[in-house]
Amino acid sequence: xxxxxxxxHWVEWLITICKFGFAFVPVIxxxxxxxxxxxxxxxxxxxxxxNRSYFKIPYFGRIRLFGWVQNACDGxxxxxxxxYSPSGVNKFIFSIAPAIPFAxxxxxxCVIPWFAPMVFTMGDEVIRISGQTVDxxxxxxxxxxxxxxxxxxAVLAGxxxxxxYSLLGGLRTSAMTISYEVCLGLSIMGILLLVGSFRxxxxxxxxxxxxxxxxxxxxxxxxxxxxxxxxTGRAPFDVAEGEPELVAGFHTEYGAMxxxxxxxxxxxHIGINSIxxxxxxxxxxxVPFVTTETIQSNIGISLxxxxxxxxxxxxxxxxxxxxxxxxxxxxxxxxxxxxxxxYSLYKILGWAAVVVFAVAGVASALFFxxxxxxxxxxxxxxxxxxxxxxxxxxxxxxxxxxxxxxxWIWVRWTLPRFRYDHVMNLGWKVILNIALVNLVxxxxxxxLLGGI
Amino acid sequence: MLALxxxxxxxxxxxxxxxxxxxxxxxxxxxxSLVVSxxxxxxxxxxxxxxxxxxxxxMVYAGAIMMLLTFVIMVLNGxxxxxxxxxxxxxxxxxxxxxxxxxLLGFALISTPLAFNAETLRGSVALTSxxxxxxxxxxxxxxxxxxxIGLLLLSAMIAAVxxxxxxxxxxxxxxITEVH
Numbered sequence: 329x330x331x332x333x334x335x336x337h338w339v340e341w342l343i344t345i346c347k348f349g350f351a352f353v354p355v356i357x358x359x360x361x362x363x364x365x366x367x368x369x370x371x372x373x374x375x376x377x378x379n380r381s382y383f384k385i386p387y388f389g390r391i392r393l394f395g396w397v398q399n400a401c402d403g404x405x406x407x408x409x410x411x412y413s414p415s416g417v418n419k420f421i422f423s424i425a426p427a428i429p430f431a432x433x434x435x436x437x438c439v440i441p442w443f444a445p446m447v448f449t450m451g452d453e454v455i456r457i458s459g460q461t462v463d464x465x466x467x468x469x470x471x472x473x474x475x476x477x478x479x480x481x482a483v484l485a486g487x488x489x490x491x492x493y494s495l496l497g498g499l500r501t502s503a504m505t506i507s508y509e510v511c512l513g514l515s516i517m518g519i520l521l522l523v524g525s526f527r528x529x530x531x532x533x534x535x536x537x538x539x540x541x542x543x544x545x546x547x548x549x550x551x552x553x554x555x556x557x558x559x560t561g562r563a564p565f566d567v568a569e570g571e572p573e574l575v576a577g578f579h580t581e582y583g584a585m586x587x588x589x590x591x592x593x594x595x596x597h598i599g600i601n602s603i604x605x606x607x608x609x610x611x612x613x614x615v616p617f618v619t620t621e622t623i624q625s626n627i628g629i630s631l632x633x634x635x636x637x638x639x640x641x642x643x644x645x646x647x648x649x650x651x652x653x654x655x656x657x658x659x660x661x662x663x664x665x666x667x668x669x670x671y672s673l674y675k676i677l678g679w680a681a682v683v684v685f686a687v688a689g690v691a692s693a694l695f696f697x698x699x700x701x702x703x704x705x706x707x708x709x710x711x712x713x714x715x716x717x718x719x720x721x722x723x724x725x726x727x728x729x730x731x732x733x734x735x736w737i738w739v740r741w742t743l744p745r746f747r748y749d750h751v752m753n754l755g756w757k758v759i760l761n762i763a764l765v766n767l768v769x770x771x772x773x774x775x776l777l778g779g780i
Numbered sequence: 781m782l783a784l785x786x787x788x789x790x791x792x793x794x795x796x797x798x799x800x801x802x803x804x805x806x807x808x809x810x811x812x813s814l815v816v817s818x819x820x821x822x823x824x825x826x827x828x829x830x831x832x833x834x835x836x837x838x839m840v841y842a843g844a845i846m847m848l849l850t851f852v853i854m855v856l857n858g859x860x861x862x863x864x865x866x867x868x869x870x871x872x873x874x875x876x877x878x879x880x881x882x883x884l885l886g887f888a889l890i891s892t893p894l895a896f897n898a899e900t901l902r903g904s905v906a907l908t909s910x911x912x913x914x915x916x917x918x919x920x921x922x923x924x925x926x927x928x929i930g931l932l933l934l935s936a937m938i939a940a941v942x943x944x945x946x947x948x949x950x951x952x953x954x955x956i957t958e959v960h
Contacts, residue, residue: 469835476843
């Protein structure tokens with residue numbers, strides 16, 4: 329046992345253990361996605377969305393956090409409801425089914441690279457840490473395998489519920505999964521062919537060196553996106569839940585946190601899939617037009633730019649607040665004093681954050697000049713530079729992923745839903761064939777031009 | 781050492797769930813145990829230095845094929861089959877055959893020098909593609925076999941589609957569609 333512990337430097341162990349925390353990123357995405365979905369739906373349908381719940385603090389009064397409190401209330405409600413199951417259900421499978429998608433969501437992020445491989449010196453040693461939690465050469469295949477397993481949750485739930493609506497929902501889920509797994513796999517084959525590897529970090533390195541996947545494989549990108557949206561089973565592909573037809577599909581008989589687990593599984597699946605699309609087609613963690621080496625040699629200025637982006641974002645937020653506040657002051661709303669009180673807290677916090685980020689940015693630009701040692705002709709920096717680069721990479725990846733999360737919500741609330749046979753036609757007769765033609769064309773062009 | 785512990789855990793799960801496939805009364809329980817067995821087998825492949833084979837096991841068998849199987853069980857309502865007795869006259873011939881096969885396999889496994897070393901790569905992506913598609917070193921043997929298997933699967937699929945479609949044009953099915 330001591331040999332295993334001593335085989336790595338303690339910093340390496342610390343970072344390796346910290347990387348397990350990335351398993352919870354999709355779960356944190358739930359916190360982001362639920363308000364984004366509700367307020368986004370409100371935005372698209374020209375209404376406010378749920379934002380009335382609040383908690384009280386002294387002086388500032390009712391704090392609503394733009395609808396975040398509402399979600400905390402919903403979550404609490406689901407947690408404290410009684411776990412109810414109708415008579416005649418298959419108890420064991422009924423209670424284990426909601427856990428399957430959620431458990432798989434916790435495993436899936438292990439193969440996603442969150443930052444470029446870290447190389448830094450610590451004392452005399454050179455330490456290398458890869459960006460994934462599990463450094464395996466079959467990364468993307470493992471993700472697809474796990475996501476095809478997660479459909480078992482819905483299928484088993486539909487069967488165990490002993491209800492016709494649930495059973496139909498479960499059957500439709502399994503049919504959807506099988507059909508769209510095929511499209512999903514085939515549409516990324518083109519980019520895998522160009523890169524020549526299943527490793528997601530190598531796919532990202534290829535995109536950093538050449539062009540983003542969305543430029544190299546635009547057709548595959550749209551096929552992949554459609555198949556992904558269909559695989560999460562959301563509108564317009566919500567034939568498995570199908571509110572107009574099947575009550576609520578496979579989770580008709582579920583309540584309380586068992587329903588909540590399905591709900592959380594669906595949202596974190598969206599989170600995982602957005603991260604995956606960002607990795608495969610938008611260059612993952614790579615910053616556009618800037619290589620990792622440039623970031624590392626100018627780390628102080630890079631961090632200063634990052635702080636500057638934060639400052640601009642917070643200033644935009646403050647601008648929004650001031651406009652709302654001006655509008656409320658003029659309006660005849662009865663609760664305008666309460667709302668203005670609440671906004672004053674956000675203003676204080678926002679200005680404080682602006683000052684902090686501005687000072688941090690200026691300080692890092694002026695005083696952060698890294699030392700490096702040259703190893704194998706490459707400059708290798710200390711741990712501070714490595715951590716700073718990793719931070720920038722993680723944030724870039726998350727921004728790209730959140731953009732795709734918004735596309736998910738956008739599609740859901742704008743397009744009308746498909747009928748079941750239309751979904752199957754689209755999958756087998758349109759997307760599959762486009763993906764196949766794309767694969768053959770890519771192979772031909774790559775052979776003729778690149779000689780791969 | 782660590783790999784051995786993982787192997788024992790995975791092996792117990794694999795064998796236990798394989799026994800469940802035999803002993804479970806309901807076909808769906810059997811299918812689910814088969815899924816568990818296949819996933820733990822995939823883990824064992826990963827331990828043996830064949831991550832590619834393990835992941836393909838999860839994708840193809842545990843994901844796609846078992847999904848189809850549960851689909852069929854749910855559509856056909858296989859629960860009616862749970863009345864069939866677990867042992868009948870055929871078992872008299874099946875059991876000795878299984879024991880003989882197990883003995884043969886065990887003998888073959890024990891007599892081959894198969895050192896358990898988790899570090900060596902046996903079924904990695906590069907190695908698999910080298911074995912299957914590198915026609916320079918080993919001749920076109922595996923390559924041709926691979927292509928022929930693809931053709932075989934395609935013909936099987938076409939046959940299945942033809943068999944399923946044979947009844948579509950007949951009088952009975954037309955009447956059914958009219959009723960709907």
